Amino acid sequence: LLLGMPSVTGVAHLNNQEHLRTHSQYAFFQDTWRTSRDLTISAGVRYEYNSPPVDANNRANVYDTATQSLIQVGTGGIPRGGYNPDRNNFAPRLGVAWRPGSGGTVVRAGYGIAYDQSSLAPGEGLYFNAPYYVFNLYYSFAQFPISLSDPFPKNYPLSIPSTALAFQRNLRTPYSQQWSLQVQQEAGRNQVVELAYVGSKGTKLIDARDLNQPLPSAAAYNPRPVPQFNDIDLVESRGNSNYESLQARLRRALRAGLSVDAAYTWSKSIDDGSGFFATAGDPNFPQNSRKASLERGLSDFDVRHRLSLSYAYDLPLGKGLLRGGWQTFGVWSFQSGRPFTVALMPGVDNSNTGIGSLGFGSTDRPNVLRNPAISAHGPNGWFDTTAFALPPFGNFGNAGRNILTGPGLQNINASLLKTTSLGEHARLQFRAEAFNLLNHVNLDQPDNFFGSPTFGKILSAESPRRIQFGLKILF
Numbered sequence: 112l113l114l115g116m117p118s119v120t121g122v123a124h125l126n127n128q129e130h131l132r133t134h135s136q137y138a139f140f141q142d143t144w145r146t147s148r149d150l151t152i153s154a155g156v157r158y159e160y161n162s163p164p165v166d167a168n169n170r171a172n173v174y175d176t177a178t179q180s181l182i183q184v185g186t187g188g189i190p191r192g193g194y195n196p197d198r199n200n201f202a203p204r205l206g207v208a209w210r211p212g213s214g215g216t217v218v219r220a221g222y223g224i225a226y227d228q229s230s231l232a233p234g235e236g237l238y239f240n241a242p243y244y245v246f247n248l249y250y251s252f253a254q255f256p257i258s259l260s261d262p263f264p265k266n267y268p269l270s271i272p273s274t275a276l277a278f279q280r281n282l283r284t285p286y287s288q289q290w291s292l293q294v295q296q297e298a299g300r301n302q303v304v305e306l307a308y309v310g311s312k313g314t315k316l317i318d319a320r321d322l323n324q325p326l327p328s329a330a331a332y333n334p335r336p337v338p339q340f341n342d343i344d345l346v347e348s349r350g351n352s353n354y355e356s357l358q359a360r361l362r363r364a365l366r367a368g369l370s371v372d373a374a375y376t377w378s379k380s381i382d383d384g385s386g387f388f389a390t391a392g393d394p395n396f397p398q399n400s401r402k403a404s405l406e407r408g409l410s411d412f413d414v415r416h417r418l419s420l421s422y423a424y425d426l427p428l429g430k431g432l433l434r435g436g437w438q439t440f441g442v443w444s445f446q447s448g449r450p451f452t453v454a455l456m457p458g459v460d461n462s463n464t465g466i467g468s469l470g471f472g473s474t475d476r477p478n479v480l481r482n483p484a485i486s487a488h489g490p491n492g493w494f495d496t497t498a499f500a501l502p503p504f505g506n507f508g509n510a511g512r513n514i515l516t517g518p519g520l521q522n523i524n525a526s527l528l529k530t531t532s533l534g535e536h537a538r539l540q541f542r543a544e545a546f547n548l549l550n551h552v553n554l555d556q557p558d559n560f561f562g563s564p565t566f567g568k569i570l571s572a573e574s575p576r577r578i579q580f581g582l583k584i585l586f
Contacts, residue, residue, distance in 0.1 A: 112259075119458030119466065120249045120262040127243035130167035131234050136160045141204070149210040157202040159226045161284065163192025164234025171237035174277035176322070179337050181240050181275060193237055194282035200226050202286070215297030220290075227285040233317060236346055239276045246274045246468050248341070250458065272341045274468045277322065279347035283315040301364040309356045316350030318384045319469055320400035327462045329505030335465060342467040349403065352382035352410065368425030376417045385411035392451030392517065392556045394473045398462075399507055408512040409450040415516075417446040436530040444522045449556070450513035453477060453499060456562045463505045476508035477501055477561040483515060489569075493517070493557040496567040518554035518569070522547055530585075537586040543578070550576035 141155030165184070172181040173193045185191040204223035210216065238244055248271060251257040255268055293307035323335045323343035337343065356378030363371040383406040384395045390411045397403040419442070426437035455475040460466050462475050483498035494515050502508045526544040533539050547553075553573040558565045 115259040116251065117257055117259065117262065118251050118456070120257055121246065121468070122249075122263045123244065123246045125238070125244050127170055127238050129235070129238055130170070131164045131237075132167050133162050133164040133234065135162070135228075149212075151208045153204075153206040155204050157204070159200040159202065159228075159284070160196070160198055161200075161226075161228060163190065163194055163196055163282075164237070165191040166237055170243065172240040172243070173237065174240065174275040174340075174343055176277060179339075184237065190280075192234060193278040194233070194280055197282070197284045200284050200286070202226060217295040219293045219295070222288070222290045225287050225289060227287075227317075233278070233282065233346055236276050236278065239274075241273050241275075247271050248466055248468070250466075272339055275323075275340045275343045277343060277345045279345060279349075282317075282346070283348040285316045285348060285350070286314055288312045288314070298361075301366040303362045305358075305360040305362070307358045307360075309358055311352075311354045313350065313352035313382065315348035316352060316382075316384070317346065317348055317387060318350040318403070319344050319346050319387065320397050320403050321345075321465075321467050321469075322400070324400045324464050324467070326401075327464055327505050327507055329463065329503070333463045333465075333505075342465060342469075344467065344469050350382065350384050351407075352380065352385075354378065354380040354410075365423075368427070369422065370424075371420070371422045373420045374418070377415065378413075378417075379415065380410035380413040381407065382410045383407040388469070389473070392449065392559055393513055394452070394454070394469075396467065396469050396474050398474045398476055406512050408514065409516075411450065411513065413450055413513075415447045417444075419444050436528075436532075438528040438530070439526065440528070441523065441525040443524075444520060446520045448517040448519045450516050451556050451559050452512050453479075453483075453510055453515065453559050453561055455501075455508070456560045459562065461502060461504060462507050473560075476510040478508045479510040479514070490554060492567050493569055494567055496561075499561050501561070515559075517556040520553050520573075521549075521551045522553065522573075523549055523551075533584075537584060540583040540585060542581040542583065544581070546577045546579075547574060548576060 137159050139155060139157035141153065143151065143153040145151045169183060169185045169191060171184045173184060173189060175182045175187065175189060182189050184193055202224040206221040207219065209218045211218065249257055249263060249267055257264065289311045291307055291309045293305060295303060295305045298304045321342045322345045323337050323340055325333050325335050356376050358374065358376045360374040383403065385393065386395045389395055393411050397406045399405060421442045424439050426439055428437045453476060454473045455461055455477060457473050458466065459475060467474065477499040479499055481498045483495045485495050488494065499510065524546050525548050526542060529541045531539045554569045555571045555573065557567055557569045560566060
């Protein structure tokens with residue numbers, strides 16, 4: 112890229128005014144029973160219906176798997192929204208609070224189902240088909256190199272078909288089951304200790320895969336199953352996730368001018384896609400669309416350990432005019448790193464299965480020869496890069512998704528305030544605030560692209576220490 116010679120470029124043409132329409136209907140019933148002085152039960156059920164978004168003028172096409180062609184919504188048996196309504200969204204809830212005896216102990220437990228309300232997100236996919244939307248990729252090769260001065264050449268010698276987008280006809284509303292069990296105990300005056308098990312399970316989450324991905328092949332020409340299209344991305348409700356955690360917390364209400372809230376979480380989150388589009392370190396698109404279940408691994412946002420501490424303290428400082436009104440606040444955060452996926456360079460189609468528009472060339476992965484994790488890691492080498500190898504041409508790599516973990520986070524934010532009375536109706540407040548007070552270097556994710564000159568190295572970091580001052584008049 113520094114030489115002005117990209118390996119692959121992409122351009123999209125959008126020619127449609129979006130006129131999405133949708134409506135929602137909700138109803139719920141809930142009741143609370145206090146069966147005794149020490150036991151309370153609450154239960155209820157909620158019903159949700161979010162209609163599939165439709166274009167007011169039906170100016171949208173979707174791919175039809177039966178005819179292998181684009182069909183206007185509302186015609187040919189295609190619903191106006193591209194998929195059928197889901198009217199089976201019942202969400203029960205149950206909660207219990209129990210105080211066993213008079214020792215300051217409270218036990219709480221709960222279970223509930225929550226449905227996703229982002230009804231417009233799938234509906235926007237209505238506009239991602241020709242002729243209203245056309246996306247093309249341009250590959251650079253020896254006979255016709257692509258340059259930054261002309262990244263989308265009009266005289267490109269290869270005819271690349273357009274992409275297409277399809278909906279699972281019986282697309283379901285994603286939902287999450289959530290449960291918890293908590294024990295709360297008084298620990299002296301104005302202090303409470305909590306210990307909880309918290310979990311959730313996501314089901315029928317919105318995801319995508321390429322219906323038109325051919326089988327891996329070493330042949331020079333490996334056509335797609337439907338040659339008149341490039342990738343055909345199917346939006347479907349096949350995603351799953353699972354989260355479990357042990358949470359501990361200490362809360363101290365304001366006493367002697369000091370309040371503290373400290374929390375520690377030990378957790379693990381697993382899914383087969385952490386978002387509809389790519390996130391840092393993972394494309395969230397299957398390498399092999401025929402076996403999307405192989406994508407199951409750690410979530411992109413999995414943080415195994417997290418400790419946070421916040422406090423507020425009225426400082427007994429100052430004499431004379433400076434006496435009183437001093438306060439300090441702080442938020443301290445410490446957590447382990449987030450996972451990332453080792454992939455081949457964008458634009459490298461080593462499996463010879465084509466480059467998808469959603470994955471944009473980052474879905475092929477290398478082979479992993481041994482455990483690539485190392486203990487003595489740093490910015491110049493976060494993992495063992497020699498543990499990866501390029502698979503034979505026409506094959507998928509065996510490296511899994513999110514098999515490595517990046518750097519953790521250590522951050523201390525603190526502030527010092529002095530409030531001075533300006534009479535009965537106004538106060539002057541001086542603030543000194545420091546972010547990343549200790550100037551700790553919080554490294555970003557390493558270069559995860561096999562074949563890159565900086566593969567395995569970390570080239571950037573989060574913000575350094577920043578200090579700001581301010582004056583406020585409160586009246």
